[in-house]
Amino acid sequence: MTSTYRLQISPAFTMDAAASLVDYLARLGVGAVYTSPLLTAAPGSTHGYDVVDPTRASPELGGEEARQRLVSAARAAGLSLVVDIVPNHMSVEVPSANPWWWDVLAHGQESPYATYFDVDWSRGPVLLPVLGSDSLDELEVRDDRLVYCEHEFPLAPGTAGGTPREVHERQHYRLVHWRRGNAELTYRRFFDITTLAGVRVEDPAVFEATHREVLRWVAAGEVAGLRVDHPDGLADPGTYLRRLRAAAPDAWLVVEKILAVDESLPASWPVDGTTGYDALREVCGLFVDPAGEPPADRSLHDVETECRRLVTRTSLLAEMRRIAALANVDPEAIAEIMVAFPVYRSYLPEGLDDWAAAVAGAKHATPHLAADIDVVDNAVRKDPRGELATRVQQTSGMVVAKGVEDTAFYRWTRFAALNEVGGAPDRFGVTPEEFHRRATARAAGWPHTMTTLSTHDTKRSEDVRARLAVLSELPGEWAETVARWSGSHAIDEPSLNDLAWQSLVGAWPVTADRMRDYLDKAAKEAKIRTSWVDHDEEFEASVAAWPERVIADLGAEVEAFVARIAAPGWSNALGQKIVQLAGPGVPDVYQGTDLFDLSLVDPDNRRPVDYAERQRLLSRLEDGWLPDVDDTGAAKLHVVRQVLRLRRDRPDLFTGYRPLAAQGPAAGHAFAFSRAPELVVVATRLPVTLARTGWGDTVLPLPAGAGNWFDLLTGKPVDTGPEPRCAHLGDLLSQYPVALLLRGNR
16 A cells, blocks of 8 residues: 545545546555445435445445446556445434334344344333433324434334323333433443444454445455544454454554554554554644744643543433443542543553553542542453443543543644644644654554544644644744734633634635634534533624624734745645655545645535646646645645655655754754655755745755755756765755655656
8 A cells, every 4th residue: 555545425425426536546646545434324424434234335425336436447547445434333313224223223122133232221221312302292103103303213013002102111212302311321322422323343243244245345356445433432442453354364454543642552453553643743743843832821631631521421421320330339430530541542451551540540639439449440450351341441532532632622722733633732843853753663663554634533634734833933923913813803712712813814715604613613612601512602603703703804914914824834734745645654645635725624624625626737747837836735736746656656765764864054944854765855844934044054964875866846956966965955945845855767
């Protein structure tokens, strides 16, 4: 696998639409088409992670015939196909769309699918939190179904007589007020989403039923790689992955595992690596100026702790209660262990140190719960594969993700460029030395792991982050600008106000509608003044009015400010991209980011992509055009094309990793490394500060060896002078802020 290009398949962008792009991707140099899930999802699904039938390709995406056309198109172009799979959960939002769930509701524990879903049958009928009130007065019986508004549910055989309320009492499920779900739900779910029910793939029969179709594609040679969604939700990720590897021995397997900064994948997992959030943090951090770190009123740790506790007491309370019942302890003891986890989850018996740290942290924070915490600790250590240990580990990742990514990162907003999945916002940037160390380890230990800069789950696109990184070089000016703008147009919640200005500048030019939708989501995720569950209508209305008012009153000022930081932002964007694409691992390009893309969090990052414009620009590049670095993004397309084509045509060049150090007055602004000795990558760091002095006589010593060097981006030979050969960075980077140097024949 040399590289991937991620496509979000949807009813508006089907598998046939993907097939029509294969020629473009091949010309770009892509190694594999990488798609979102292709199995049958909930009606109208725009993303595919809400699968309802894993036994067939989605008819809404074109069905099996369209899938075969995509496979054929990729094969004809010499591209592989990588597919996203979702083993953790299935959608139950529309019960009739999910035949397995429908059968469970109709027959209860007598259903052949009763063990497919992670239901706590000991607590009686399945709780379905769908009602708008506690009343059952709106229930109706129609034919063989129980109906509430637009919701329909099956009737158990022989239960149709009597009033709707009487019929309801005979079922294997109970319809209750939607607010009861977070505290009383009787089945495992994905995070706090009650419409996504957990699936028991730890059962070999369930694994076989849910994976049969996808594994048929792999066995037929139609799919070369699998991206495994959310492994942390599984009962036993290691066993699952070993089973998957045995069923697909030659497939490229990557897992959506979010690693803490110094965490490693469990050694027993037979996978090729992660989906690349660890690399994302490192690459993006490289372009942040550590000298520009702004002050913080509170520590990130304190905010994360507060937010983790919040979700254990609200949206994930049902999970705390279910686990506590297994150990006969206070649910708060379970919650405090979750709050104290240093990583997303442990994988006992591996990761015992992480478990011990969580237990110690919980006892330190809540000594009055120490006895209950010890009960849990002893039981987990005694039986690390038992139900208690399993459910604690399955759930800790939910607490971390919902508490940190989806709450704390919307509250602690001093520098939003770092508030990313897998990020560490309190570590302000990544030094070249740290990056080199981690890249060297990746090249040696995980050479086939995926690397990425943007995904469907990132909080903002790589190019938004690249522009925001410029603000780290202008901390005083930015603080003064925000204070001035806020003087007349502040949002009445400080963290959201800071996030709003950064998002506006980062995504500019952005429509009022896009900003309104983004801020509405951000405000509800932060859960300070409003939330998805408990609304403050007045506050939400003021936030909704903010973008249009700001753009009307301050648009010219925002435009002028962005004009000043746009060029340094482009420099950072090109630097990020070349470091990711040419560095260790298998690089992924998220749809649309082959040009500059200023997207915010989903669904903004799933907007339609203008591929006609990309194909037009690519044709010009193929004719020898060298684009300027401007807002067309053609320079980024040029970098992507040159690196990906080289990776595909000369994979021998992309082995190993060796840091290179510039010398001279501006040495700290150059970041460089070689892969094979014949390939050198150069990027510019901190371009605002560099512009004050220029490169001067700063040089980059190149790897020793015979042969002349040339830059694949400009097509020009590099004047290195006599031995020891050095490139003068002022000359090398005069046209582009990045360079891709190759020694020998083109």
